[in-house]
Amino acid sequence: MSNSSEVAPGHPEPNPPTTRAAAAAMRTEVVADEPEPEPEPAPPMSREPRRGILAAIERPLVVAFVATLGVLGGIVLGSAIASITEILIYIILALFISLGLDPVVRTLERRGMKRGAGIGIVFGAFALLAVAVLVFVLPPVVQQIGQFIESIPEAIAQTLESDWFLTLPSDLQLAVSGALAEVAEHIHQPETVAAIGGGVLRIGVGVASAITAGFIITALTLYFLSSLDGMKRALYSLAPAHDRPTLSRLTERVTASVGSSLLGSVVLSSINAAVVFFLHLVIGLPYPALMAVIAFVITLVPLFGSVIFWVFASIVALFSNPTQALIFAIGYLIYIQLESYVVSPRVMNRAISIPAALVLIGALVGGTLAGVIGVLVALPLMASVLLIIREVVVPKQDLKVVAPS
Incomplete structure (x- = not known):
């Protein structure tokens, strides 16, 4: 008789797992051999946006009415602001x-x-x-x-x-x-x-x-x-807490630059007016007070204002006396050099430097929009914009570096 433990030929018995780890590994292999289930098809996309567009096209009167209300609202808002x-x-x-x-x-x-x-x-x-x-x-x-x-x-x-x-x-x-x-x-x-x-x-x-x-x-x-300090604190509170130190630093620099630009422009124009008044009195040219006021207004434009007034005042003085006009032109030209290299750096020491082309553009735009006040206000605004670009925009752009492939 054959023993019951014998195995029929051609059908060898597989080796049983000796440990729990081996059994778990065998179950993992069985699961891995099973075919993966097919992914479920994605649900059909909603056609609500398309239906909304078709509904708008099918109801042109409603769309036109809403657009008309928007235009009328803009006109009313514009007239209110103009008033x-x-x-x-x-x-x-x-x-x-x-x-x-x-x-x-x-x-x-x-x-x-x-x-x-x-x-x-x-x-x-x-x-x-x-x-x-x-x-x-x-x-x-x-x-x-x-x-x-x-x-x-x-x-x-x-x-x-x-x-x-x-x-x-x-x-x-x-x-x-x-x-x-x-x-x-x-x-x-x-x-x-x-x-x-x-x-x-x-x-x-x-x-x-x-x-x-x-x-x-x-x-x-x-x-x-x-209430300037309170206004600044109210502005800082509108920003997120992590951005408040940066906003505070930038606001302080902007306000300091604006204040220095305005005060410096008025001081330089006042000095110009005083020099023009003194030169007219010493040389004997007519209309000293009138020319001093004109000098104050024209020289509010930095860089170019003094040169423009120099040409204008020399031509006006030429109608009175050529010799006096020549003396005035030389004397005021000397002052322009002193102003450029001595007076202006001391007065405008905290103001932000603006390129000459932007100074001219700002003066033209501000003068066209609001006259003398526009010239006086446009330059500090331009200085503030340049400061924001240098302190905020440029650093953010510098951080955008393309990763090497």
């Missing part, structure tokens, strides 16, 4: 003036004075300066404007008979004399006289409006200057 444009200009101007006065107040604070007392001193000095301008500068300027308009025909006649004019080429004499004669004839026309009278009337109305606006801007400036 308060003057108020917005007051607010922006007061904010920029407060930023310009803030460095002075902070200087007084660093010397141990409280902020309220520093604001009082700054505003007191500003009020005294405004009263001095109204009393001592404005009346002579108005008087000299009238004298200048009345003296134009006589100045043209004397220029045509002067020795330096007769030494010019005949073609140039003919062209200049024709242009001057046309100017003199235009001035004597009744409509020109009426326009000048209307302009004087408009100037009077503008002065009254400027006084009213001055009180409003002064009140807003006083409020902004006293």
